Amino acid sequence: MSKKNxxxxxxxxxxxxxxxxFAASPAARDFEIRxxxxxxxxxxxxxxxxxxxxxxxxxxxxxxxxxxxxxxGIVLHLGEPVTGIDRDTRTVTTPEGSYTYDELVxxxxxxxxVPPIEGREHPACFVYRTLEDLDAIRASAQxxxxxxxxxxxxxxxxxxxxxxxxxxxxxxxEFAPRLMPVQLDDDGGAVLRQKIEELGVQVHTxxxxxxxxxxxxxxxxxxxxxxxxxxxxxxxxxAGIRPQDTLARQCGLDIGERGGIVVDNRCTTSDPHIHAIGxxxxxxxxxxxLVAPGYTMARTLAAALNNxxxxxxxxxxxxxxxxxxxxxxxxxxxxxxxxxGARNIRYNDEQAGHYRRMVxxxxxxxxxxxxxxGDNHYYDTLLQYALNGIDLPDHAESLILPAxxxxxxxxxxxxxxDTASICSCHNVTKVDICGALDSGCTDLGGVKxxxxxxxxxxxxxxxxxxxxxxxxxxxxxxxxxDICEHFPYSRQELFHLVKVNGIRTxxxxxxxxxxxxxxxxxxxxxxxxxxxxxNDHILATDHVPLQDTNDTFLANMQKNGTYSIVPRVPxxxxxPDKLIVLGEVARDYNLYTKxxxxxxxxxxxxxxSQLPEIWEKLIAAGFETGHAYGKSLRTVKSCVGSTxxxxxxxxxxxxxxxxxxxxxxxxxxxxxxxxxxxCTRECAEAQSKDIGVIATDKGWNLYVCGNGGMRPRHADxxxxxxxxxxxxxxIDRVLMFYVRTADRLQRTSVWMENLEGGLDYLKDVxxxxxxxxxxxxxEHMEDIVGTYQCEWKTAVEDPEKRKRFREFVNAPExxxxxxxxTTERNQRRPVAESS
Amino acid sequence: xxxxxxxxxxxxxxxxxxxxxxxxxxEDGPVALFYLPDxxxxxxxxxxxxxxxxxxxxxxxxxxxxxxxxxxxxxxxxQHFSLRSGECLEDPSVQVxxxxxxxxxxxxxxxxxVARSEVAA
Ligand code: SRM
Ligand SMILES: Cc1cc2nc3c(=O)[nH]c(=O)nc-3n(C[C@H](O)[C@H](O)[C@H](O)COP(=O)(O)OP(=O)(O)OC[C@H]3O[C@@H](n4cnc5c(N)ncnc54)[C@H](O)[C@@H]3O)c2cc1C
Ligand code: SF4
Ligand code: FES
Numbered sequence: 001m002s003k004k005n006x007x008x009x010x011x012x013x014x015x016x017x018x019x020x021x022f023a024a025s026p027a028a029r030d031f032e033i034r035x036x037x038x039x040x041x042x043x044x045x046x047x048x049x050x051x052x053x054x055x056x057x058x059x060x061x062x063x064x065x066x067x068x069x070x071x072x073g074i075v076l077h078l079g080e081p082v083t084g085i086d087r088d089t090r091t092v093t094t095p096e097g098s099y100t101y102d103e104l105v106x107x108x109x110x111x112x113x114v115p116p117i118e119g120r121e122h123p124a125c126f127v128y129r130t131l132e133d134l135d136a137i138r139a140s141a142q143x144x145x146x147x148x149x150x151x152x153x154x155x156x157x158x159x160x161x162x163x164x165x166x167x168x169x170x171x172x173x174e175f176a177p178r179l180m181p182v183q184l185d186d187d188g189g190a191v192l193r194q195k196i197e198e199l200g201v202q203v204h205t206x207x208x209x210x211x212x213x214x215x216x217x218x219x220x221x222x223x224x225x226x227x228x229x230x231x232x233x234x235x236x237x238x239a240g241i242r243p244q245d246t247l248a249r250q251c252g253l254d255i256g257e258r259g260g261i262v263v264d265n266r267c268t269t270s271d272p273h274i275h276a277i278g279x280x281x282x283x284x285x286x287x288x289x290l291v292a293p294g295y296t297m298a299r300t301l302a303a304a305l306n307n308x309x310x311x312x313x314x315x316x317x318x319x320x321x322x323x324x325x326x327x328x329x330x331x332x333x334x335x336x337x338x339x340x341g342a343r344n345i346r347y348n349d350e351q352a353g354h355y356r357r358m359v360x361x362x363x364x365x366x367x368x369x370x371x372x373x374g375d376n377h378y379y380d381t382l383l384q385y386a387l388n389g390i391d392l393p394d395h396a397e398s399l400i401l402p403a404x405x406x407x408x409x410x411x412x413x414x415x416x417x418d419t420a421s422i423c424s425c426h427n428v429t430k431v432d433i434c435g436a437l438d439s440g441c442t443d444l445g446g447v448k449x450x451x452x453x454x455x456x457x458x459x460x461x462x463x464x465x466x467x468x469x470x471x472x473x474x475x476x477x478x479x480x481x482d483i484c485e486h487f488p489y490s491r492q493e494l495f496h497l498v499k500v501n502g503i504r505t506x507x508x509x510x511x512x513x514x515x516x517x518x519x520x521x522x523x524x525x526x527x528x529x530x531x532x533x534x535n536d537h538i539l540a541t542d543h544v545p546l547q548d549t550n551d552t553f554l555a556n557m558q559k560n561g562t563y564s565i566v567p568r569v570p571x572x573x574x575x576p577d578k579l580i581v582l583g584e585v586a587r588d589y590n591l592y593t594k595x596x597x598x599x600x601x602x603x604x605x606x607x608x609s610q611l612p613e614i615w616e617k618l619i620a621a622g623f624e625t626g627h628a629y630g631k632s633l634r635t636v637k638s639c640v641g642s643t644x645x646x647x648x649x650x651x652x653x654x655x656x657x658x659x660x661x662x663x664x665x666x667x668x669x670x671x672x673x674x675x676x677x678x679c680t681r682e683c684a685e686a687q688s689k690d691i692g693v694i695a696t697d698k699g700w701n702l703y704v705c706g707n708g709g710m711r712p713r714h715a716d717x718x719x720x721x722x723x724x725x726x727x728x729x730x731i732d733r734v735l736m737f738y739v740r741t742a743d744r745l746q747r748t749s750v751w752m753e754n755l756e757g758g759l760d761y762l763k764d765v766x767x768x769x770x771x772x773x774x775x776x777x778x779e780h781m782e783d784i785v786g787t788y789q790c791e792w793k794t795a796v797e798d799p800e801k802r803k804r805f806r807e808f809v810n811a812p813e814x815x816x817x818x819x820x821x822t823t824e825r826n827q828r829r830p831v832a833e834s835s
Numbered sequence: 836x837x838x839x840x841x842x843x844x845x846x847x848x849x850x851x852x853x854x855x856x857x858x859x860x861x862e863d864g865p866v867a868l869f870y871l872p873d874x875x876x877x878x879x880x881x882x883x884x885x886x887x888x889x890x891x892x893x894x895x896x897x898x899x900x901x902x903x904x905x906x907x908x909x910x911x912x913x914q915h916f917s918l919r920s921g922e923c924l925e926d927p928s929v930q931v932x933x934x935x936x937x938x939x940x941x942x943x944x945x946x947x948x949v950a951r952s953e954v955a956a
Contacts, residue, residue, distance in 0.1 A: 485901070485902070486899075516899075516900045516903070517854075517871065517873060517874070517898075517899050517900045517905070518899040518900075519897070519899035519900065519901060519906070519908070520896070520897040520899060520908035520913065520915075522899075523897050523899060524897070541853070544852060544854075544855055545852070545853065545854035545855040545897070545898065546897075547897075548897065548910065549892070549895040549896065549897075549910035550910075552855075552895065553895070557892065557895070557910055557911065559888055559890065559911065560888075560890050561888075561890035561891050561892045803850070804852065806857075807858065808858050808859055808860040808865065809845075809846050809850045809857050809858065809859055810845050810846050810859045810860055811859075811860035814860050816865070816891050818884070818889060818890060818891055
């Protein structure tokens with residue numbers, strides 16, 4: 001039997017999600033699948049579109065890969081819009097050709113509404129929906145000073161933030177009397193406005209634009225109906241979206257009065273072979289302008305095409321939680337209290353800029369809706385009360401009062417019914433999570449992989465973790481964070497014990513807080529904590545036995561028991577004289593020599609007894625230890641920078657050297673790598689490092705928590721256009737917070753992913769100082785920087801410490817017989833094992 | 836072939852490093868000598884050769900105890916060896932030689948078995 005044809009029009013978020021679901025289902029075998037996308041890009045994450053302005057590329061935002069499409073047998077037609085549908089012959093036409101279908105899926109999304117204002121076609125007027133829109137806005141912002149967003153809704157404020165990040169003075173013009181009229185009430189809108197104005201975005205409400213004309217000093221002038229005007233260099237329209245239903249109209253499908261392709265509960269249109277999902281679809285008279293309902297439609301349709309009788313779309317929750325210009329805003333359910341008999345509980349702290357409102361049912365038992373501005377900590381709990389119809393507690397107002405006033409008893413995961421939706425993006429309920437745990441998942445990562453919970457917008461991460469932890473506990477799985485059998489504490493707890501009680505030795509700590517004699521897990525971990533807290537020499541008598549062999553001998557042990565030597569070469573900059581010394585030492589001791597991936601030189605094959613002599617020579621030539629053996633700063637890679645490179649905008653080499661010298665003495669839970677690039681071309685690969693710095697023409701952009709290695713992760717943009725001082729202060733805080741709170745052998749990437757609240761939380765702590773520990777973190781770093789010593793220098797100068805480097809204490813002349821050598825490519829190397 | 840044993844002086848007490856190991860050379864090959872001041876007896880000696888890599892490194896591992904058993908962790912691939920029996924905790928089929936230790940004044944002596952190819956007088 002020949003295969004039938006399935007065609008999807010629109011390669012956006014929902015269309016892609018549909019293909020993922022459908023391709024994995026049995027029915028996929030019966031179809032040839034084709035997808036047409038008007039945009040030239042593969043489907044990308046539009047929700048995070050604005051990140052395109054802060055460093056993300058299409059590749060970061062992309063939702064799939066061309067390989068995935070190919071492997072799934074889906075033919076991709078990108079940059080090829082469908083221009084017509086013929087329902088009689090079941091064909092679609094594009095500028096390239098025509099194609100027949102048996103089933104057709106419309107996933108054409110929506111388009112931005114531009115009010116019919118005279119002058120709106122001016123080339124400095126834009127919309128905010130696609131990567132191309134953003135490219136155009138970015139280009140136009142060059143050389144401009146002011147930007148105006150028309151529309152003070154959710155997207156408009158996001159666009160205003162984007163304009164601000166492009167260095168423009170941003171204004172928002174809103175027709176309604178308040179911001180976010182759909183989600184917020186007057187009081188909430190007022191608090192939001194105040195906060196946003198404090199951030200430097202000017203808000204103009206109750207303004208109707210009548211015409212846009214050429215400006216005098218600026219590119220444009222907007223005239224308003226009240227005879228006032230505003231001068232600007234560019235305008236972004238964000239006045240709402242309209243369903244993209246043109247094709248459906250042309251071929252005569254049922255269309256809603258105000259647009260939208262009418263669909264039934266199975267996402268099928270008035271033609272049984274044509275279906276519509278996502279923002280173009282009108283269900284029950286409603287359009288859903290969020291991604292989660294679109295995903296639900298996609299899943300419903302995939303199931304319906306598999307003849308699943310029960311598949312049905314039954315509406316979706318439109319609650320939203322977001323951070324606009326750094327301000328928390330949340331809106332749940334019937335936020336405006338339109339349910340008959342509904343009553344309100346309000347909390348309004350104008351001083352702090354916190355506003356919260358609960359809409360409760362007439363009998364006071366159920367939560368119908370809520371609004372919050374300024375602090376979204378209350379959101380998760382309120383959402384669960386509203387979605388699951390959980391009875392409100394007595395004194396329901398405690399749910400929105402600040403914690404200090406008696407405190408909101410947060411709804412424990414136990415109180416949630418089995419049907420509670422935990423992740424709305426992927427429609428995962430508490431039952432699904434329990435199911436995953438029962439079928440063998442043993443931790444959060446497993447549950448995520450199995451259910452996909454928390455892999456969409458990420459808003460449910462904290463809740464998911466709570467539910468998983470509590471369910472694991474119920475199953476008797478002790479969520480054990482003890483570091484090992486000798487200490488009933490996590491690394492973080494040990495850190496506190498050491499710091500608070502001023503404990504300076506392992507022996508002191510294990511006597512007081514542990515049992516037994518320690519092991520190779522707790523000893524190095526405590527050694528690292530002691531080093532971070534007190535910064536004594538790691539070979540001091542009390543600390544020697546704690547160190548891994550590499551730390552004990554300040555060098556990396558190789559497979560045959562010899563060691564490698566990696567002197568520090570800050571920023572990769574080295575004088576010819578120093579290079580010559582490296583060469584001489586390597587030649588004299590017959591050391592295999594290799595340039596590392598970290599912009600320095602590694603000398604291999606030194607015996608234990610040779611290490612101190614070799615280091616004596618290196619130190620005399622001005623070298624310092626490179627900590628290649630330690631859980632500490634490795635290298636700060638740098639590019640060429642503005643001194644030589646024609647594109648460089650800052651001195652990346654100078655900054656790299658500065659950072660390397662500043663942090664070289666810091667002991668940490670795992671190794672730390674950094675890089676500094678002199679411009680956006682990023683030759684130093686800073687975005688793959690724990691700390692990445694990229695020069696801008698105004699200063700430095702800071703990226704954090706990247707990782708190469710076994711599980712690569714791009715670093716996240718953390719702060720932009722920092723001055724030198726701001727950069728250093730921010731890195732001080734991030735690193736110190738990491739060093740204090742991470743688990744043993746946890747790189748910054750994994751640490752951050754495991755922080756409850758993730759990147760946002762880290763930003764709060766570091767940039768907003770939400771825990772009030774900023775100054776303390778900086779001081780602690782200052783201490784460590786101030787007490788730096790080159791460990792090798794101290795070691796070679798101290799005869800007691802040098803004694804440690806005898807290969808056989810009773811036979812100084814003896815060479816280790818198992819170290820056998822041969823020559824390869826003109827250098828000495830160990831003989832390969834015979835096995 | 837017949838063996839006899841003897842007590843060889845291998846180092847002084849001042850060469851020992853508390854809670855850690857040193858390596859000495861004997862007629863039986865390299866031996867790792869550990870000093871754990873919090874235990875009785877406090878001195879342990881096992882072969883210095885890591886059976887998993889064939890390299891002479893065990894004296895450079897981290898010492899400690901697992902379920903009460905004194906151990907050293909190989910610095911290369913981290914297997915634990917009992918300091919009392921030489922048995923590898925992760926793989927009991929692997930065992931490294933153990934030596935008896937004697938403190939003779941300031942000297943540390945090891946009991947070394949010396950293989951003799953010809954019959955001793
Ligand atoms: C020498 C070098 C390879 C080279 O010839 O280029 C190297 C050599 C070793 N790496 Fe590496 N890594 C070297 C660059 C890297 C890089 C690239 C970079 O830094 O730009 C990476 C990926 C980037 C990253 O770390 O995010 C890298 C990821 C690793 C990992 C995996 C870390 C992870 O998070 O997944 C390990 C294992 C570990 O640390 O647990 C590792 C461990 C090792 C060890 C220490 C293995 C060991 O324990 O013996 C190797 C020691 C060699 C020695 O004795 O000197 N090495 N290693 C590079 C030294 C750079 C330097 O100058 O310090
Ligand atoms: C800046 C921004 C921020 C947002 N933030 C959030 C948020 O925080 N939370 C949230 O839930 N939602 C958010 N959204 C909304 C979310 O992006 C949409 O709900 C989602 O993208 C809808 O998916 P879709 O597939 O229906 O439409 P789209 O993603 O728009 O995809 C439709 C695709 O179809 C293509 N197409 C149209 N006509 C044709 C044709 N004739 N032939 C071929 N291709 C065609 C279009 O070019 C487009 O690529 C945001 C949107 C924007 C723009
Ligand atoms: S990649 Fe592996 S083998 Fe190569 S240097 Fe790094 S750790 Fe060693
Ligand atoms: S709610 Fe979006 S990822 Fe879970």
